[in-house]
Structures are given as C-alpha cells and as structure tokens.
Amino acid sequence: MMPTRNLVRMVIANTVRSPRHFVLSAFGIVIGISAFVFLIGLASGVSEVIGKIFPIEQVEVRAPHASLLGKDISKKLDDSVVKLIKQRPEVAEALPRMNLVFPASGYGTFEGQELKFEVGGFADGIDPSFLAGDPKIGKLFKDWEAVEKTGRQKCTPPSRFDYVDDVPAAPKGGAGSAAGAGSAAGSGSAAGSGSAAGAGSAAGSGSGTGTGTGSDAGTDAGSDAGTVAAAGSDAGAGSDAGAVAAAAIDAGAPDAAVVAAGSGSGAGKGSAAPGKGSGAVAAAGSGSGSAVAAAPPKRRKTKAHSLADNPCADPSLYYCDEGDHTCHHRVPVILSPTMIEFYNTQFAPSHSLPQIGELEQFVAERGGFGQMSFEIGLGDTMVAGSNDIIDPSRRRRIQAVVAGISPKALPIGMTMPLEYIRTWNQEFVGDDAAKQYSKIIVTLSNKSRLTIFEQWIIDNGLRLEDSLAGSFATAIFVITMLFFLVSFLIVTISAINIAHNFFMQVSDRRREIGVLRAVGATRTDVRLIVLGEAALIGIIAGAIGVAVAIGAASGVDYLFVHYAPRFPFKPDTLFEFKWWIITGAMAFSTTFCVLGGFLPARKASLLEPAQALAAQ
C-alpha cells in the first residue's frame, strides 16, 4: 500500500482539480446532511423542552386505592416497597415522596408584597441524599433538626403585631350613658384557661374589668402575654354597636389564642382558649365613650416575621421558634423549574414582580436567603371551612427558606427534606401518615425496560401513574425516527448519486488509472484513492451540511424568539445540536460517500492496466 501521506495528498489534489465533479457529488450530501442535522437537532431541542415539563425518563409508582366494606385495604407504599423496587435490575433510582397530609398555609413578603398561599396538599418531602449531586442545593437541603439537635441559641421571639392607625371611627354612642357592657375577663395572671363571658355586665378579676360603653375595645394587655380580645358592645348606641364587635384577632401568638366577640345586644361574649405558654391573659373591655375620644385605639395587625428583629445570630437562615425559644434553621424547600417558569411567565408579569433567572444571583441581589424565606402555619389553612381539621391549639408556625431550584421538586408546590414532612405528619395526623409514601419516582436505567418494570409493578399490586410523559416520549421517539428516516432517505439517494458520479468518473479516468498502475500502483492503491476521494467529499459535504443546518436553525430560532408569542417554557432555541448529532452527521456523510464510492473503486481496481491504458 502506498504511504498514507502520499495517499492523502493525492486524494486532496484529485478532489480539488475537479470542482464540477465535487459539486455534483457533494450537492445531494449537503442537502441530506443539513436535513439530518436540522431535523434531529429540532427533535432533540423540542424533546429537551418537553423533558423539562415532563421528565420522560421517570415513572411514578402509586398504590391503587382499594376498599372493602368501607375499609381502606390499599397496598401501602412504605420502605419495604421502596427497597423491593430498588432491587429491580431495570431501576436506576427510586425516589420515595411523602406528601404533607394535613392543612398548612404559608405567609411571607416578597419584593415588598405580602403573599399568602396554601401549603397543605402542595408540599412533599424527599430524602436529601437525592440532591447530593447538586452541591449548591445540597449544602442547604438537609434535615437541620437532626443536624442541630443540641446547642441551639436561646432567643426571645419578637412580637408579631404591628399597629395600624387606619381604625374605623368608633361608633358614637352616648358617652357615659351606655348601659350594659360586654366585657371579657381572663383569669387574671393565670394561664388563660378560663373564659368568661359576661352578658350585660360582667366583671372579671385581674387587671382589667371593663364596663364597656360603646366602643370597640379590645386591646392587648400584656406585652408578652396572652392575647385577649374583648369586645364590648355599645348598648347605648343601640343597633349599630354590634357592627364593631369584632375586635382583635390573634394571628398566631403561641401563648394564647383568644377570640372574643361582642354582640350587638351588649352581651360581651368572650372565650379564652388556654394558651400553651405562660402568658397571662388579661382582658379589659375598656373605655368609655370619652375614653375612646381621648385615646383612639389602634387596630393591631399580625405581621410576618421580620429579619430586622430576628434575634438569631444568622437571621438569613435561622429564626426564633416561638415554641421552644431557640434558634432553628429555616426549613429548606426547593422549587421545581416548572414553578419558576410559571412564576416568570404568569405570576411575575401580572404582579409587576421581577423575573427569576439564576436563583443564586437573584438571591444575592436581594441580600441573601433571608429574603427568600417565609412562614408556614402548620395546621392552619386559608381554605374556608377547613380550619376545624386541626385543633387550633395544636397549630404552630415554622419558617422556611427557598434553597434552590431542582427538577426533583414537586412540579407544582414545594419539596422539603423528608424527615420534616415525616415528623409533622406524625405530629398532626399519626404514625401511619409518617410511614406511607405518596408515590415513588422511579428512574429506569433503560427506557426500553419500562414494559418489564410495569408488569412487575402490576404483579405486585401497584400501578404506574398514567402521565403525559410517556405519550410525549413516544411521540418524540416517533417524530425523531421519522426525521431520521427522511434524512436517511435523502442521504441514501445522495450516496446513489455519488456512486453514479464515481462510476462516470472512473470511466473518464481509466487511462489515468492505467498510468498509475503502470508506474507501480497496486489494486489496493487505486481502490484507496477512489474511496479516499469519496470520503473527502463526504467530510467536506458533511461539514457544509452541518453549517447549513446550524445556520438555518439560527434563522428559525430568530423568527421563533422574536415573533412567536410567549408561552410557559418557551425556549430560547428550538434546537439542540448535541455532539453526537454533529459527529454522527459527519460519520453518516462520510460512510455513505464511501459506500457510494465502493463499487466504482472496486471497478477501478479490477481494471487491467493494459485495458485502462488502451482507453483514449
């Protein structure tokens, strides 16, 4: 065989010297390869976008609901099921998720706006180890209650009330002439376990006894004490007194929650719920008509936690727990890209809020994670009629912080470290709720094993959640195959065209081939020269095809980005030119050109030199 260097030089020289032949041979390949790269890149890009919406490599295992004579006999998803699934050879990862199974609501401020949202039903937990591969999230996404069991900083929770001046004007009853008073009285300094309701007149012991006269009155009587709201009613004012009966609403003092309401009849009706803490409950129906006039009462308003008065050493990540008066790490939560996308495309524009790009940058620009924190009222809910589910006395508040964005988070909602959910489920619902997972997200090692896995799941009394992901995966696969087939046909036709061109060229170059043989070229040398020329055409045409495809894709992307309407998950590009698409296209082009040149090369190599030289 001739030296490779000489072969390469001769192949290049032969290719360059016949531009017409090159163009005729390369044209079809350029079209075929550009179509291949464009279409497969499009399929890949669209697949990527859809994959963000529906993780197509994952399936959800659920326990089908079953009951017998009204009794729930559903198979439970617990640790033993997770273990069994993990042992399956087709399973790469099994991620159990546990839903928060009782009411909870969230409060916070974001960009100066108050936000309230429901958490119960929109939160679940996963094992932090599933996010170990993401160091940015992993350092925050931990079960901090376990990590920091002891040595917590003592603290005094800040008051959570603000006073606002926008009190509606007190009803004008006859000053001093009012008769009958509603008052509520706590039991003095004792923990507010008592309740009293006076009707007509009431007297309580302790620090306050009210003979209310026509004012809405209910004031906080102790700085760190229980909260008392009492409402007197204005008997003297008659019918309009009841309208201002409602006085104060405790919004979360742990020590006591007291609601008192007066009625228009002048019968103060108060109740004092026993507080958990030690705060004294003092109640005072206060004021008289003149008193109202002299010192207008302020309405109190529950305020969200404030970093400014956070006594913890690291207020951005810790909060002072109102239960044990120690600093706890905020519960880390992660949000899904779906949530962020919905925020960016739907919520933010409608509320004039900024877009979130890179979370780390967004957080840094706002002064740290403290600005991404919020409260969760466990047992509380904003859903009307649902507040009876959890006894108000058991409700408590914790604080959470957004630790990052991960596709492993609940698509709509928030995800926390599993142990928080497990602990709260046990605390508010019971042991069973702390053992049962809501679903198990299974990542298969190979999508083609889905059928086998699904059958095993069914055999074990479980089921796979029907999801659009499977349908999309199938659709994408079919479209990709269709694109591939179209490209394959184009390139195949091009290869036939190349074969035709090379047959013609070999005929035209018979005498040249004869001369080469006469001066020492072997059959192999001749074959390699022809194949080398075909391969070179394949490489150059393939590169041109790739460039044409990328150029066309850029044009399409420009039109798409600038003229297509915005929609959730609208990507910046419709194309994804992965390395294997580019190298595959080059290999595809080169291989098909070599195949096209194979028979002509064989024909050339089999020519006897004497016959070849006889050609004129």
Added chain:
Amino acid sequence: MAQDPVIRLRDVTKSYGKGDARTPVLRGVSFDVVPGEFLALVGQSGSGKSTLLNIIGGLDLADDGVIEVMGHDYDKTPERELAGLRNGPIGFVFQAFNLLDHLSCLNNVTLSSQFAKTAKSINERGMDALKRVGLADFANRRPSELSGGQKQRVAIARALFGSPRLLLCDEPTGNLDSETGREVIEFFQELNTRDKVTLMIVTHERRVSSVAKRVIAMKDGLIVESIDADHPGGPA
C-alpha cells in the same frame, strides 16, 4: 558463463473475448532475453506484439505459459510484488505518451515515487531524469504545453526515474516526426550501450528495428522469425 535471462517466456498464450467470439492473440510464444539486449518486436497490427509486451510488463495477464522476468515467475508473484517491479526495475514508454495532464512534467516524472515506500531525493532525481532528456527547463510545465517529441521525452524521463534495468517501449516513435524519432532512437541506443539497460521495443518502423541487436517478427500470435544482428544467419 551464460547469463540468466532477464525475460524468459515459454508457451505463452493469450486470447480476448469469450465463447465463439474468443480470439487468440498469442498462440505459444517462447524466447529468452538476456541482460543488456536491445530487442525489437516487429510485425503487423494484430500480430500480438503489444499484448506480449504488456504481459512481460505485468500490465496484462497471460492465459497460459511461463513468464519469468528478472527471476519473478508471474504465476507465483503476488500483485504487490509485480507492482513493485513496475515501480522501479521495469520502465514503460508508450506511443500515446500517457502523461497526466493535471500534473507538471516533474510530477509526471516522479509519479512512481507516490507508490514507493522509501523514496528519497525525489525532486532531484526527477530533475536529473528531465536533464537527461534535455527538458530540465520544462519541469513546471504541463504536458499540454509541450510538443509531441517533448512529451515523449518526458515519458522517457518518467521511465528512467526508477533506474530501470528493463525498458519496455510500445511504438515509442509512432507519434513523432522523423527527426524527433531519430533522436529518441539514439537516446535508446545510448541507454542500452552506456547504461546497459535491456530494451524491448515494439515497432513498425524499420529504422528502429535496424538499430536493435535482435529482431523478433511476429505474425498471428506466433514468432515467425528471429534475427540476431551479430549472427544474421545463426539461430535466434
């Protein structure tokens, strides 16, 4: 002591076509050529002399018979070795010159080096070959820019580039005018006498055969006469 022949042919046969259309071209040709010989093959068109030359050069295959060239029995010699013979020890000169128009004269001359494993001083050797034929100044010209005589001299330079021991020429003066043809014949004589190159020339021209040391006449694929110039009446 008798020298080993450069060429040894025994009962070489060759036909073209198949079946009824089969036409015998060589019908049992046998002779030897010793080193340094200047042999002319003469005969009418279709007598088989060019076919015989191509078979000796390994450019065509015989149907039967023994062909030994420089000790290589072609029946037992791999194709790669035969190519190696054409790359050096055997040179060819054709009536139609067979130069490649897309290459310069120098590159035509050095073309065989592309297929050699260890080719050294290629351009120097190519220029030497062109100098020998008097065309050093035409090294960078394309063959299309040359006259017929110049083309043939470039073709001869190409044959000389590999320092051949056997030069096979097929009608080398057929496309040349008489003056140029005479120069080419003189050059061959010089090669034969000075460089001891064995020459085998297929020709129609008497002026060529007249300078050969031996003339073999062919007719219908057979040798009909062999005349040794040194021993005109002796056995061939």
